[in-house]
Amino acid sequence: MDDFGSWSVLTTNFLVILYIAMSGAMFPAILHLCGAKRWRAQIGFLSGTCTALFPVAGVLLAVLLLNGEMTFPWLKDARAAGAHGAEGAHLSGWYNYTFLVAREVIGFIIVAGLSIGLIRRQYLTEADPENNPISRFNALVILMPFAYIIYGTMVAWDFEMTLQPGWHSASYGAYQFQSAFHGFLGFFVMLLYFLDRSNKLTRHFDPQVFNHMAQFILAMSILWVYLYFTQYLVMWYGRLPTDMERYWRMIDEGYMFIGMVFLALKFVIPFVTFLFKGNRNNPAIIMLVGFCVILGTWIERFVWISGSVSSDQYHIPLTTAFDIAVTVVAMGLSWLAIGWALMNWWLVRHQS
DSSP: OHHHHHHHHHHHHHHHHHHHHHHHHHHHHHHHHTTOHHHHHHHHHHHHGGGGGHHHHHHHHHHHHHTHHHHOTHHHHHHHHHHTTOOOTTSSGGGOHHHHHHHHHHHHHHHHHHHHHHHHHHHHHHHOTTTSOHHHHHHHHHHHHHHHHHHHHHHHHHHTGGGSTTOOOTTHHHHHHHHHHHHHHHHHHHHHHHHHHHTOOSSOOOTHHHHHHHHHHHHHHHHHHHHHHHHHHHHHHTTOHHHHHHHHHHIIIIIHHHHHHHHIIIIIHHHHHHTSTTGGGOHHHHHHHHHHHHHHHHHHHHHHHHTTSOOSSOOOTTOSHHHHHHHHHHHHHHHHHHHHHHHHHHHHHHHO
């Protein structure tokens, strides 16, 4: 199963890119629902450019589903059991692989379409409010959280929670998609910082936005650490040895160090840094904290995926040629996609 450690890097890249794309539409929807219309008007379109990552995420999803036994280690055993006339534990009901592929593909198409439609409607509502009433935008804004939560829960179950047969957590869906949104905030504040310094924006946003982002990241860091330890506490206090096995295996087989690293990157550093008011008003420091958050999110996803199976040798990420190659390709395509979206966004805003 050592190859699964390297393949987990591909799954990790898919999840990070997917959630940045989804959150690119979810973020302006949240701002609108909370009444932060002025804030959304300044950075909503910049957030929306992240939806350009959906094609990249779609390609990675296709690769992962086509190589099912590499992505889902339980599938090989389940198929072998079925070939011998025994019932495969993961080939019935919800875990039937045909059903898994169908729901992932259909869910992806729906969420991608809704996200891109929301960003497009946001532009049309602002550019031509007479012919595009805000009620149409409001309808998509209301739908977006439901789609994000339902699809995010399904992704969390399929690509992380059920990788270890029989392991489950009632709060894993919320923990995973909240963590991913936290990672998006880290990525997005970096994007804002470099765009602001590039002097290529036709209309600069209020510098106070960085302070708002710092407070948002701080709040999400606290919520993340709560959800992270909620699962552990329930299983530990409930004396559920089978469920605790996954935690012990990740620790015993060498994941404790990188586990402590993502805990520091996603909680300790943001919490300690943003306790000081001056740091919450320093864009450079906020950008560096954002980098820590998105890096910590990447490592966290890898640990949960790679550490889900028993192995005599744990796998430190980005230590093989395959790890580096797939990550460079995925990030390179993402860079080109967002760059293309930003260029088109800049041209539209410049002309308007």
